[in-house]
Amino acid sequence: MKGQKILCPSPVVQGLVILVFVLGFGLNTFAQGVTPPMNVDAKDTPNDAGKSITITWEKAVDGISVANRVRGYQILRRIETGEFEEVGPLLPPETTEYKDSTIEEGTPYAYIVRAVTEDGTTFDSGETDFVKGTGEWFHTKKIPLFLAMLLFSIAIVWNIYHAQSGKEIFVRRIPGLEAVDEAIGRATEMGRSILYVLGLGGVSDVATIASMTILGQVARRTADYETPLRVPCNDPVVLNVVREIVRSSYLNEGRPDAYNEENIFFLTESQFAYAAGVDGIMVREKPAAVFLQGTFYAESLILAETGNSIGAIQIAGTASEHQLPFFIAACDYTLIGEELYAASAYLSKEPMLLGSLRGQDWGKLFIFAAIVLGVILELLGVNWITTFLQRVS
Amino acid sequence: MTRQVPLVLCFLFGIVMILTEFVPHSRSQGLYQGIVNWSLIISPFALVLAVATLIQTHWTRISRHTEHWQYSYVVFIGIIIMVLIGVPTFLNNVSFLSKIGLSFGPKSPIFEWLFNNVQVPMDATMFSLLAFFIASAAYRAFRARTFEATLLLITALIVMMGNVPIGDLIWNTVMAWTPWDDVTSTARQWILDNPNLSARRGIILGVSLGVISQSIRIILGIERSYLGGD
Known part of the structure; x- marks a missing residue:
């Protein structure tokens, strides 16, 4: 009976025992107070080459004491047959997302997120399912950009196609390009050379390609007038392409004998050494006309002011908007931005090229309409155009 | 044939390079990197030729005793x-x-x-x-001969005064009695953020459309001036 009494204590004693357990467990929890990161999820990163997995989680809850506050998160991963290993640095405590870019494409990985407290104690989340990185065949966030490019290209191609019908296309007068003949004529009359500077752009730079197309047209005229055309180059590949362009232009004009390869030469790849070299040519040879067409940086004003000081007629053109004020201040004529790209069509007067300019204008009209509509809608408190454009960019 | 092969290559590579922008797959990116590497390989060969022309130019100058030879x-x-x-x-x-x-x-x-x-x-x-070149160019550009040049001069003065420390000094000491705080700095920022930025964005939009148009002309083989005319 005594034994039975011991095995079955009174309700008061049972209550006390339960209270001790509850309080003991509660105090222990209160001392730690940290819950591990919750809802950990690992997904293949969308719109990438399959080289990353994105892990997201909900932040761990801090403990009360300073020692139990979360100092940061450590990501751990494993492959199907391996142990967990740390990935990347300890992340700041406010982080809830990490992109693991050190994975191998096609290999499945599982992750856990470890919360590390100030005293070094760790609290691991549950393990995620195995996920592998796969590359996508289309960047879905770029669909609007792709459609815009497609529409604009169709507009240009359509105008090029219709330009062949022979209908005259109006192109506004561009003084800088009208002056090309004047500059070449002046150099011819004075018996002095023409200096053509393509800037610092490489052969893959669109402004340099545009400059080359203008050079081709200039070379045709210099071939006719037998005016020396000097082209100092900054890029070795550009040098070779330019030689070919000028040679072909002379050949097309039936003057291969007037072409002098030595007039197209390499100076240096260094920016300011190139500026010094071109300045030296200007000061020594005093060309009657200077063309500054292409991509320019800080050397733009050094070149333009030296050209101005020798009294040469200067025609500049660049798409670098920061250099345009310098050219406008120091040169006689300046092709501003898009005029540089219109030069080839303007000078050759070919209908198909002129048609592309009209397509370009359609694009401008569309953008202008979108801006006006956006402003009106914003004033009316409707901001879906703004939101859409912000999301696309 | 010598003209058609480059045009076909230009078309093919142009289209492929456009598509790589929209295809993030590793094969597409590998192709893009491969093409970029090819273009890098060309550079050393071109450099040899470029250095040869540099030597040739200066050798000619020495042999002909041209000015400053x-x-x-x-x-x-x-x-x-x-x-x-x-x-x-x-x-x-x-x-x-x-x-x-x-x-x-x-x-x-x-x-x-x-x-x-x-x-x-x-x-x-x-x-x-x-x-020094900026000073001489600014002198020419800011001469108040026309309405536009005068406008430019006034704008430039405001921006300049807002940028240099002496502008702040003048405003906060000599002109401190005026009811406006730091007006040059505010005016400078307004000019840069509104008329200046609007003009720049207009130019950038035009340039971007021009680049696309030029690229389409080249890819389609309509623009052939870079091949030397025609």
Whole structure:
């Protein structure tokens, strides 16, 4: 009976025992107070080459004491047959997302997120399912950009196609390009050379390609007038392409004998050494006309002011908007931005090229309409155009 | 045929490079990187030809005794010294040269000394000239002959006063009695953020459309001036 009494204590004693357990467990929890990161999820990163997995989680809850506050998160991963290993640095405590870019494409990985407290104690989340990185065949966030490019290209191609019908296309007068003949004529009359500077752009730079197309047209005229055309180059590949362009232009004009390869030469790849070299040519040879067409940086004003000081007629053109004020201040004529790209069509007067300019204008009209509509809608408190454009960019 | 092959290649590579922008797959990115690497491989070959033209140009100047021909010797001396010190890294294995403190290659102390104490100061000198050229160009641009030039002059003065420390000093001491706080700085920021930024964005939009239009013309083979006319 005594034994039975011991095995079955009174309700008061049972209550006390339960209270001790509850309080003991509660105090222990209160001392730690940290819950591990919750809802950990690992997904293949969308719109990438399959080289990353994105892990997201909900932040761990801090403990009360300073020692139990979360100092940061450590990501751990494993492959199907391996142990967990740390990935990347300890992340700041406010982080809830990490992109693991050190994975191998096609290999499945599982992750856990470890919360590390100030005293070094760790609290691991549950393990995620195995996920592998796969590359996508289309960047879905770029669909609007792709459609815009497609529409604009169709507009240009359509105008090029219709330009062949022979209908005259109006192109506004561009003084800088009208002056090309004047500059070449002046150099011819004075018996002095023409200096053509393509800037610092490489052969893959669109402004340099545009400059080359203008050079081709200039070379045709210099071939006719037998005016020396000097082209100092900054890029070795550009040098070779330019030689070919000028040679072909002379050949097309039936003057291969007037072409002098030595007039197209390499100076240096260094920016300011190139500026010094071109300045030296200007000061020594005093060309009657200077063309500054292409991509320019800080050397733009050094070149333009030296050209101005020798009294040469200067025609500049660049798409670098920061250099345009310098050219406008120091040169006689300046092709501003898009005029540089219109030069080839303007000078050759070919209908198909002129048609592309009209397509370009359609694009401008569309953008202008979108801006006006956006402003009106914003004033009316409707901001879906703004939101859409912000999301696309 | 000599004209058609480059045009076909240009079309194919142009289309492929556009598509790689929209296809993030590793095969697409590998193709893009491969094409970029090909273009990089071309550069050293072109550089050899470029250096040959540089030597040819200066040799001609010396042989013809054109104006300032003596400076062409400086080019040759510079090339020879930098090539002799920067290129033959195999000479680092010659114990005699190492003993007398000579080292070769692009990380050689002599090479670095020449770069830091000759080329860098000369570049800085050319860059410094910009200050004087800006002054002379500004003088011409800001002469108040027309309404537009006067507008430009006033705008430039406001922006300048808002940028330089003396502008703040004048406003916060001499003009401190006025009810407006730091008006030059505010006006400068307004000019840069509104009329200036609007004009720049207009130019950028035009340039971007021009680039696309030019690229389409080249890809479709309509623009052939870069091949030398026609």
